[in-house]
Amino acid sequence: MPVIAALAGAALVGLLVFGVLALGSNRTLDQAVAAGREPQAPDYTRPLPELNGAGTASLASYRGKVVLLNIWASWCQPCQQEAPLMESAQHQLEAHGGTVLGISDKDAAGDSAVFMRHYHLTYPDLRDVNGEFAESFGTAALPESFLLDGRGRILEISRGEIEKGFVQRALALAEEQ
């Protein structure tokens, strides 16, 4: 009987540890980027539904392009604040063969579409309906942005609202490629 009680106790502690670890955000990508390892974007080929269209696309669909990946939601106020900067970045990146790619995270399609219209956003957007894509990037709060090179490797991460410097580095990369 003490053995069973000990096993039950160990199982409970294990469950607690798992819960704490599962709730914590994953910072593996940040560490890899900080170490200059340029990790491959997770879920690179995961198909996501397009916001404006019936089809799906994945990060792999943008292979060969510099991508400023922006994870956002329509209810998120910092996302609203950075929206004009994103659109401006899109105009500049597009001229150099790059693109901003929005990923609306657990956001109703109607709400996302209203947001895109309201801020006159012209870049493509994919819907992360269940949040798994954002989770694979370690997203804990919105907005978050990732700079990807043409091979889908992550060069820079911005957890929070992006700054102009981030966009400039994206442009410089697009110009190089």
Add this chain to the structure above:
Amino acid sequence: MSRPVARAGRALAVPVLAAAMLGLSTSAQAMSAAAPPATTAAASDGGAQAPAEVAPRTTLSVIEHQVMCVTCKIPLPEAQSEQADRERALIKRLIGQGRTEAQIKRTLVAEYGPAVLSLPSSQGFGLAVYLVPPMVALAALVLLMFALPRWRRRGRRDEGAWGAGRHATLSPSEAARLDSDLARFEP
């Protein structure tokens, strides 16, 4: 030595029984919540085409209690956030369009993923949520069925041994002293 074990066994029986009852109760609740309500059985259009401006077929409260705030990860009725307000607004819109409970839940899953539902689907892996608790409860009950008689027998045996050995360990002088001490407390 065996006496504390028997006591511990009896003490352990209470939480085990409680866990078994809780498991059964949780499972029953889950099954009743997962079962589609009678009013939704006729819904067959998948929620895609519902007429606008018709009589509501459910209420915000009914839906809210089955839905999570997907960003706060707490039940929607308790959530106070932008995202929760968006979800409520969508539910209200769908209710206003005369959608049934099942149609609204399907739409919510399409918009926010399966995590929007408080209880997982009763298909596939989600079925484990409904099967595991009764199985654990059943296992606990079976365990108790076997363990309780043993604990009882052991308890009785220990008490008997303790009772029989009580005087056997006293020497005649100790017994006399005990009797005289006890006599002092008698009125």
